[in-house]
Amino acid sequence: MAGIYIHIPFCKQACHYCDFHFSTSLKKKDELVNALTKELELRKDEFNNTTVETIYFGGGTPSLLSNDELQFIIDAVYKNYKVSENPEITLEANPDDLSKDRIIELSKSRINRLSIGIQSFFEDDLKLMNRAHNANEAKTCLEEATKHFDNISLDLIYGIPGASNEQWLKNIEMALSFNVPHVSSYALTVEPKTALASFIKKGVIEDVDDEQAHEQFHVLKEKLEASGFVHYELSNFGKDGYFSKNNSAYWQGKSYLGIGPSAHSFNGKQRGWNVKNNSKYINAIAQNELPIEIETLTQTDQYNEYIMTGLRTIWGVSIKKVEENFGIVFKDYLIEQSEVFINQQLLYIDKAHLRVTKKGQFLCDGIASELFKIN
Numbered sequence: 001m002a003g004i005y006i007h008i009p010f011c012k013q014a015c016h017y018c019d020f021h022f023s024t025s026l027k028k029k030d031e032l033v034n035a036l037t038k039e040l041e042l043r044k045d046e047f048n049n050t051t052v053e054t055i056y057f058g059g060g061t062p063s064l065l066s067n068d069e070l071q072f073i074i075d076a077v078y079k080n081y082k083v084s085e086n087p088e089i090t091l092e093a094n095p096d097d098l099s100k101d102r103i104i105e106l107s108k109s110r111i112n113r114l115s116i117g118i119q120s121f122f123e124d125d126l127k128l129m130n131r132a133h134n135a136n137e138a139k140t141c142l143e144e145a146t147k148h149f150d151n152i153s154l155d156l157i158y159g160i161p162g163a164s165n166e167q168w169l170k171n172i173e174m175a176l177s178f179n180v181p182h183v184s185s186y187a188l189t190v191e192p193k194t195a196l197a198s199f200i201k202k203g204v205i206e207d208v209d210d211e212q213a214h215e216q217f218h219v220l221k222e223k224l225e226a227s228g229f230v231h232y233e234l235s236n237f238g239k240d241g242y243f244s245k246n247n248s249a250y251w252q253g254k255s256y257l258g259i260g261p262s263a264h265s266f267n268g269k270q271r272g273w274n275v276k277n278n279s280k281y282i283n284a285i286a287q288n289e290l291p292i293e294i295e296t297l298t299q300t301d302q303y304n305e306y307i308m309t310g311l312r313t314i315w316g317v318s319i320k321k322v323e324e325n326f327g328i329v330f331k332d333y334l335i336e337q338s339e340v341f342i343n344q345q346l347l348y349i350d351k352a353h354l355r356v357t358k359k360g361q362f363l364c365d366g367i368a369s370e371l372f373k374i375n
């Protein structure tokens with residue numbers, strides 16, 4: 001199984017916290033769409049005939065493309081790759097792009113999953129983050145989307161400065177009221193060189209409070225699990241049958257092709273990343289060149305990667321798999337390094353799988369890095 005990720009590097013405006021690759025100028029949109037389809041063609045042999053089971057439009061803001069443009073790209077995937085009978089095709093979309101007519105139009109396309117960037121139902125939060133939509137648009141788009149799509153995920157951000165735990169709980173309850181089967185939720189992080197980092201430095205916005213983010217993570221977990229969601233990855237909750245196939249494949253180390261500027265690719269042994277610049281990307285593709293840098297992962301890199309992704313998921317880290325894929329030295333190292341965290345009740349071993357406890361979950365990335373091998 002393999003997946004194709006397609007990066008659409010355009011946004012209406014810059015959210016204050018964002019460090020993804022995007023441009024707020026749509027001048028090169030047509031050229032870029034053509035370049036994406038050409039990159040798909042140039043790389044058609046990379047999967048060696050493996051079946052594509054997921055197609056994911058991420059960004060940026062993919063919902064800024066028209067349905068015809070999206071269809072044009074999907075057609076290029078079908079033309080150049082072997083696609084499974086019923087692939088998961090996800091579109092990341094922002095509420096301000098999802099009018100009633102647009103949702104109906106999308107529901108008639110091959111796109112069968114929407115991932116909607118709600119982030120918050122509160123006006124203050126949306127303004128602080130400089131989102132392009134307002135609270136009303138967040139609600140009305142979900143009312144309409146749930147009438148036409150069964151497979152919907154929404155994104156929520158916690159740990160927003162000034163947002164109390166009560167307000168956060170109201171956000172979750174509002175999300176649940178739309179009966180969506182999947183929620184992705186991330187702590188607001190202050191990335192260097194973002195507007196948010198600069199506002200915090202100048203004292204215009206108060207700093208994020210890690211302790212509060214930690215509390216809000218547990219409010220989220222408890223509320224969603226009590227409502228029938230499975231916490232299947234650190235930031236992802238899904239009802240049975242609605243886990244993101246695209247992201248699950250990524251966490252389980254399956255191959256994926258990243259198309260578009262800044263997109264990453266992985267084939268099990270090598271990782272590649274495309275140039276993070278729209279013009280350079282378009283020019284290279286026009287000359288039949290792939291603007292990609294490739295790194296071959298060492299055995300240690302592959303082990304570290306498996307520990308990082310495995311610990312974040314309910315599937316955990318298979319000790320047997322570590323021994324089979326990396327050898328006894330890595331397995332013994334893992335067992336030895338884990339001991340201190342097992343004693344602190346942050347990790348546990350169940351059926352030969354290493355997993356994080358409830359207490360360890362929020363600290364998962366830090367724990368994983370302590371289990372990494374250096375060489």
Ligand code: SF4
Nearest residue numbers: 011014015018059060
């Ligand atoms: S819409 Fe998404 S990609 Fe665009 S600026 Fe906001 S967070 Fe970043």
